[in-house]
Amino acid sequence: MDQDRPLWLRIVEQFRQKIRSGELPPGARLPSRPEIMRDFGVSDAVAKQVARVLISEGLAVAKPGSGTYVRERPQLRRLIRAWYRATRAGSPFAAEMESQGRRAAWDYDSRTEQASEHIRERLRLDEPAGDEIDVLRTEYVFYADGEPVMLSTSYEPLDLTRGTAVVMPEEGPHAGRGVAERMLAIGHPIVDWIETVGARLGSAEECARLHQPPGSVLLTIERIYESQTRVVETADLVVPADLFLLVYSGRMGAEG
Amino acid sequence: MDQDRPLWLRIVEQFRQKIRSGELPPGARLPSRPEIMRDFGVSDAVAKQVARVLISEGLAVAKPGSGTYVRERPQLRRLIRAWYRATRAGSPFAAEMESQGRRAAWDYDSRTEQASEHIRERLRLDEPAGDEIDVLRTEYVFYADGEPVMLSTSYEPLDLTRGTAVVMPEEGPHAGRGVAERMLAIGHPIVDWIETVGARLGSAEECARLHQPPGSVLLTIERIYESQTRVVETADLVVPADLFLLVYSGRMGAEG
DNA sequence: TCGAATTTGTGCGTATGTATC
């Protein structure tokens, strides 16, 4: 009788299989805890464990007072991260979302501050003199069709932009047109980009801000933009791995 | 007394804070279940929940019969995925690992088969005639310092390589030298590459093969290599997000 | 070598609060 594998695992596998095969389609209701206890002849602890595992695997969502349901999986969208920069003008995010038939929007909040040591290294800035304010930090939330899909924190060295028309990313003649266009406008065209991609579980706060269940997997991107002589911007981007794939492409032997 | 947040969460946060701050360094032993029950005056269920959450967050590992310990975090290594292709010869993986002072090795298993519809699309192959065998599939496990760090499944169209000295990736004069060099040898130099990056929780089997705890976050890469006229190889790569960051870089306006 | 103590994993039973329907 006892097949050595835990009771809860054997039940989880049955549900996994039914969900993967489509027998339990997205939105379908899973048996309640009392029903699982009755159907499989197990205790409440096992029924709880089954639900917990399916939820942590991202296969199900629990709705208190209602039931546990097979998770609706949004279609994976692609974020093209290499070639478009050369071909698109304006906001890359908006252009890409609209090319996929989705409405793009974003919130932002800019403020000047003294760079942390970590950010100073990424921007290759000198040590600040005393309390000197040396960077502009902008926090973004990007939306597609009204749903938040990406968080971003951008840093720009103030000594580049101070006194120009593009100090504030989302104000003035170049508002909402992207870093590349703004830096070009003040004579610092971006020539090199570096993106360092990682992944991790999101914090409770990040998941809430992205309207994702707690503990969702996030893709993280550390982006660096360089002109011929300077790092002109760096940013930390975060997107739910359930929403996007990142697409990089290039030509063999094409510099780097 | 009751601050609205669950009891287990408040205890989890204390441990999280102690781990993050270094008060509980990697390898340190966390209190056992009975100790937590005593120290915090809570039930066994809460003590179990605390351990479960810390483990699922990747902050701790449980050793049955011994205790629960703060997880040892290997230093994050970078996998350079853009520029090196032009500058390195031989196995890119080996070159990169050795440049980081690590010993590289790999296992492989090649076999011919009929491509699935999905792989056929990626390789842009025509429908096979009947039972025709049309691809060579090679499963790799890559090791750094003896530890498995990357899984890869590679597909090559057999009509390109059949009858040449490079049919088998790991045999003949170009054994272990990488796809690019082998394809060049038969007159199909790779000119374009596309990598689609995602992330997800690993299956139990994947985590075991990578010597990672169950439920670890994995980075996935779908790679496509194209010559001037053909898709010459495609591969699915999987690496633990706790071990590697992927670095992509390029030049603005440089083709794509 | 053996055995006792400890620790985690699994499993059972019960109770209360709160959200949904």
Add this chain to the structure above:
DNA sequence: GGATACATACGCACAAATTCG
């Protein structure tokens, strides 16, 4: 309001693995 469902919390028992005298 009442029934249902999930989240939280308490208590207990046993098996398997580890540790250590």
